[in-house]
Amino acid sequence: MIIKDIDFLGKRTLAFAVSGLLVLISIISLATQGLQMGIDFTGGTIVEVGYKESADLSVIRNALAEGGFSDASVQHFGSTKDVLIRLKPQEGISSSELSNKVLDVINKKTSERAELRRVEFVGPQVGDELAEDGGLALLYAMFGILIYVAWRFEYKFSVGSVVALIHDVIITMGFFSLLGLEFDLTVLAAVLAVVGYSINDTIVVFDRIRDNFKMLRKEESITIINVSINETLSRTLMTSFTTIIVVVALAVLGGQTIHNFALALLVGISVGTYSSIFIASAIVLSMGVTQEDLMEPVKEGVDIDNMP
Amino acid sequence: MQNHFPLWKNGLILIILVVASIYALPNLYGDDPSVQVSSSSTPLAQAQVKQIEDHVKQAGLNSKSVEYTNGQALLRFENTNDQLKAADVLRDKMGNDATVALNLAPATPAWLNAFGAKPMYLGLDLRGGVHFLLEVDMEAAIKQAQERYTDDVRTALRTAKVHYVSVGRDKDRIKVQLKSAEEVEAATQAINKDLSSLKFESVENLNELILTIPEVEQREIKKFALTQNITTLRNRVNELGVAEPVIQQQGDNRIVVQLPGVQDTARAKDILGTTATLEYRLVDVEHDVQKAVQGRVPIGSRLYYEKNGNPILLDSRVIVTGDQIVDASSGLDQNNSPAVFITLNGVGAKKMGKVTQESIGKPMAVVFIEYKIKTREVNGEKLRIKEKVEKVISVATIRDAFSKRFQTTGLDNPQEARNLALLLRAGALAAPVDIIEERTIGPSLGQDNINQGMNSVIVGFVVVMVFMVFYYKVFGLVANFALTFNLVLIISLLSLLQATLTLPGIAGIVLTIGMAVDANVLINERIREEINNGNTPQASIFAGYEKAFGTIFDSNITTLLVALILFGFGTGPVKGFAVTLSIGILSSMFTAIMGSRMLINWIYGNRRVEKLSI
Numbered sequence: 035m036i037i038k039d040i041d042f043l044g045k046r047t048l049a050f051a052v053s054g055l056l057v058l059i060s061i062i063s064l065a066t067q068g069l070q071m072g073i074d075f076t077g078g079t080i081v082e083v084g085y086k087e088s089a090d091l092s093v094i095r096n097a098l099a100e101g102g103f104s105d106a107s108v109q110h111f112g113s114t115k116d117v118l119i120r121l122k123p124q125e126g127i128s129s130s131e132l133s134n135k136v137l138d139v140i141n142k143k144t145s146e147r148a149e150l151r152r153v154e155f156v157g158p159q160v161g162d163e164l165a166e167d168g169g170l171a172l173l174y175a176m177f178g179i180l181i182y183v184a185w186r187f188e189y190k191f192s193v194g195s196v197v198a199l200i201h202d203v204i205i206t207m208g209f210f211s212l213l214g215l216e217f218d219l220t221v222l223a224a225v226l227a228v229v230g231y232s233i234n235d236t237i238v239v240f241d242r243i244r245d246n247f248k249m250l251r252k253e254e255s256i257t258i259i260n261v262s263i264n265e266t267l268s269r270t271l272m273t274s275f276t277t278i279i280v281v282v283a284l285a286v287l288g289g290q291t292i293h294n295f296a297l298a299l300l301v302g303i304s305v306g307t308y309s310s311i312f313i314a315s316a317i318v319l320s321m322g323v324t325q326e327d328l329m330e331p332v333k334e335g336v337d338i339d340n341m342p
Numbered sequence: 343m344q345n346h347f348p349l350w351k352n353g354l355i356l357i358i359l360v361v362a363s364i365y366a367l368p369n370l371y372g373d374d375p376s377v378q379v380s381s382s383s384t385p386l387a388q389a390q391v392k393q394i395e396d397h398v399k400q401a402g403l404n405s406k407s408v409e410y411t412n413g414q415a416l417l418r419f420e421n422t423n424d425q426l427k428a429a430d431v432l433r434d435k436m437g438n439d440a441t442v443a444l445n446l447a448p449a450t451p452a453w454l455n456a457f458g459a460k461p462m463y464l465g466l467d468l469r470g471g472v473h474f475l476l477e478v479d480m481e482a483a484i485k486q487a488q489e490r491y492t493d494d495v496r497t498a499l500r501t502a503k504v505h506y507v508s509v510g511r512d513k514d515r516i517k518v519q520l521k522s523a524e525e526v527e528a529a530t531q532a533i534n535k536d537l538s539s540l541k542f543e544s545v546e547n548l549n550e551l552i553l554t555i556p557e558v559e560q561r562e563i564k565k566f567a568l569t570q571n572i573t574t575l576r577n578r579v580n581e582l583g584v585a586e587p588v589i590q591q592q593g594d595n596r597i598v599v600q601l602p603g604v605q606d607t608a609r610a611k612d613i614l615g616t617t618a619t620l621e622y623r624l625v626d627v628e629h630d631v632q633k634a635v636q637g638r639v640p641i642g643s644r645l646y647y648e649k650n651g652n653p654i655l656l657d658s659r660v661i662v663t664g665d666q667i668v669d670a671s672s673g674l675d676q677n678n679s680p681a682v683f684i685t686l687n688g689v690g691a692k693k694m695g696k697v698t699q700e701s702i703g704k705p706m707a708v709v710f711i712e713y714k715i716k717t718r719e720v721n722g723e724k725l726r727i728k729e730k731v732e733k734v735i736s737v738a739t740i741r742d743a744f745s746k747r748f749q750t751t752g753l754d755n756p757q758e759a760r761n762l763a764l765l766l767r768a769g770a771l772a773a774p775v776d777i778i779e780e781r782t783i784g785p786s787l788g789q790d791n792i793n794q795g796m797n798s799v800i801v802g803f804v805v806v807m808v809f810m811v812f813y814y815k816v817f818g819l820v821a822n823f824a825l826t827f828n829l830v831l832i833i834s835l836l837s838l839l840q841a842t843l844t845l846p847g848i849a850g851i852v853l854t855i856g857m858a859v860d861a862n863v864l865i866n867e868r869i870r871e872e873i874n875n876g877n878t879p880q881a882s883i884f885a886g887y888e889k890a891f892g893t894i895f896d897s898n899i900t901t902l903l904v905a906l907i908l909f910g911f912g913t914g915p916v917k918g919f920a921v922t923l924s925i926g927i928l929s930s931m932f933t934a935i936m937g938s939r940m941l942i943n944w945i946y947g948n949r950r951v952e953k954l955s956i
Binding site: 074082084133134149150151152153154155156157159160164167168170171174175178179182183186219220222223226227229230231233234235237238241242265266268269272273275276277278279280281283284286287288289291292295296299 | 475607608776777778779781783784786790791794797798801802805806810813845849850853855856863867871893899900901903905907908910911912913914915916919920923
């Protein structure tokens with residue numbers, strides 16, 4: 035069952051090329067089309083309404099246009115019975131009255147009364163702060179990991195793990211940018227969860243590399259790292275597999291509100307699994323890691339004896 | 343003896359399991375639709391509870407139970423239909439003095455309540471309701487303080503008999519203009535005596551004094567504005583009749599208001615956001631109103647307009663303001679027109695009594711003040727500007743000295759009287775507030791969110807469990823027990839902490855389930871490796887657990903680090919997600935390392951084993 039001899043690092047040039055390409059595409063997409071930011075970040079109003087029967091979007095659009103909401107975007111949300119109306123931040127009307135007015139306007143025109151499912155209004159300044167807080171959280175998380183890994187392992191390892199994390203984050207966001215999927219606060223939470231997941235994965239591999247550097251003193255670094263990845267491979271795949279199962283359950287059954295969250299996790303976990311196998315260790319190797327790097331700080335034996 | 347836990351360790355794990363189960367249990371019982379009755383002023387008396395019960399019975403409705411705690415009555419019903427009917431009946435019968443609110447009361451059995459066990463607190467996205475984020479206009483708070491000080495400076499100078507040309511607000515400062523340089527010293531002394539906190543600034547003009555409110559006090563004013571507003575909002579929300587509202591400070595100048603179950607957002611917004619208050623002022627009958635309209639407003643007076651548009655001059659000194667009103671109710675006066683009956687506090691009553699005593703036969707006006715948000719276009723850019731709207735709602739001749747209680751008339755209709763009474767009763771906002779974020783979740787969406795979230799938890803959970811047994815056999819089964827224990831532990835911790843469970847929180851639980859397997863996978867893979875290396879089963883189990891520990895620790899601590907950072911910086915969904923993720927990581931470490939090992943020890947420990955089922 036345990037596959038011992040796949041030469042992962044031998045393919046690192048290919049892996050770097052593939053990753054480089056994906057990151058490049060992501061960056062280009064992020065730079066040219068950017069992210070389809072949700073109202074959490076941009077501010078504005080969304081009104082979600084539900085009907086008993088399928089709703090005709092053009093009727094609703096006309097009603098809104100007549101009611102003075104010509105820039106409203108109207109689309110189905112999940113099913114044809116649910117409709118999502120988006121309005122840009124408007125200064126003309128008192129924001130707090132907007133949702134009621136929208137509901138009045140469409141109820142006048144449609145034969146059936148809409149059931150209000152959700153209204154969200156976010157002021158523009160709140161959105162800016164959220165985006166800033168989110169970006170900061172991401173930055174601090176990376177920084178925290180950088181320090182922790184440098185302390186527990188060695189700085190080359192912390193560089194490897196953080197580069198792999200940045201790789202995961204950029205590709206996940208690039209995926210959202212390319213497909214024009216909405217990026218809201220829950221998706222941001224997902225991206226941050228991916229950081230947590232991916233670092234978990236990477237650390238497991240690093241941990242084994244550290245062990246093996248101590249045990250297989252005669253071998254070359256590349257061999258030791260390859261063996262380590264192989265030894266942890268079944269665990270990496272197994273855990274990713276179970277996590278992906280539950281995330282797929284979330285994507286399929288969790289409902290529309292949380293769909294993008296699940297999607298971001300799905301992409302992120304896949305990329306994260308790939309990067310902890312092919313990228314993180316390869317970077318550590320490329321930085322010329324040697325046995326001496328790991329000799330000093332480790333006092334594992336003492337820890338373990340005291341543990342349950 | 344290998345792979346054998348001492349008794350205390352087994353005992354500890356089992357105790358934790360039992361305690362966790364008890365605190366997770368309330369979540370299985372669900373909610374009862376119920377009606378909560380409380381009184382707006384005094385706590386409800388026991389006798390009134392009986393009365394409430396009778397009202398409901400007379401309407402032919404059967405309540406499941408009636409509870410009386412902390413001066414509130416809670417009536418549980420079988421279904422929402424009975425609940426709604428009962429609420430209508432009670433609103434009718436109890437009238438003005440009681441607040442009737444719809445509620446979902448946990449149907450936790452009494453024996454669980456005895457442990458203090460409560461179900462998880464569901465966020466608005468799971469049960470429906472409104473969330474507002476309000477921003478307090480701090481500039482307005484400071485401006486109001488400056489205006490107060492300006493009046494006080496005037497009074498101080500007058501009492502000290504210092505002649506001044508003018509006292510007024512000048513940008514962020516208070517400017518006092520005196521007749522001559524000689525009087526500056528006297529004025530300084532007078533101000534220092536009565537208003538020692540004001541700071542003097544150096545001035546170029548000899549006849550002038552420039553005063554500012556010191557930084558420290560400005561901060562105090564802002565802090566006061568925030569706490570005062572929270573108190574006021576709490577009062578107003580109570581008037582709305584909302585069960586379990588959340589009113590919390592967020593940051594330096596924001597307030598979160600969450601109203602579970604509220605659907606009428608328009609009314610909620612009206613009540614929360616309106617800054618309306620009353621002021622009582624004497625009418626200036628000595629000066630000519632027409633001249634004032636042309637721009638020559640006499641010193642000591644201010645020009646106002648009545649509701650019909652007629653100009654009127656009022657004394658610039660306020661007799662009493664809205665924050666001195668302790669109670670207000672609406673009704674009809676002797677002429678059958680809508681009126682607000684007002685009760686003042688001690689200070690207000692004393693002042694009102696003194697002024698009215700001295701001014702019998704003179705007219706007094708009631709000024710209604712309201713802050714409204716208007717949009718104005720400046721250089722093609724639309725700006726939202728807060729506008730203070732002041733109008734005189736009634737002018738009446740003082741016939742007698744006012745006492746603590748009196749009435750105000752001149753309102754358009756009973757609805758206006760009711761709203762004004764409510765606002766006065768709930769107290770004035772210290773500074774205007776702006777709704778900067780609003781989220782309303784309909785109850786049906788909330789229910790959908792719960793159902794779908796729970797479904798995905800169950801499906802994900804079952805699939806993972808099946809897979810684990812298939813892949814690791816007995817060890818997989820043990821991992822499944824650990825996983826179940828983990829879920830129970832997470833739910834009990836969330837219930838115990840009364841952390842708010844939101845949809846992203848559920849997602850966090852789902853993700854944790856996927857990741858919780860990791861520790862068991864690490865352990866099991868290690869054990870397999872040890873066996874492949876030719877170790878005995880007992881030694882393999884021992885080494886597997888010991889060696890995997892370091893890895894589990896390192897990898898989970900880094901993830902926990904991320905979760906804690908998320909919690910620190912996140913708001914809303916990010917925070918909710920971080921809470922469940924952190925709890926999930928800690929509990930999965932405990933259950934995977936300790937819980938599963940206990941079971942493995944029971945199965946394999948302390949005896950000769952030929953082969954492991956892994």
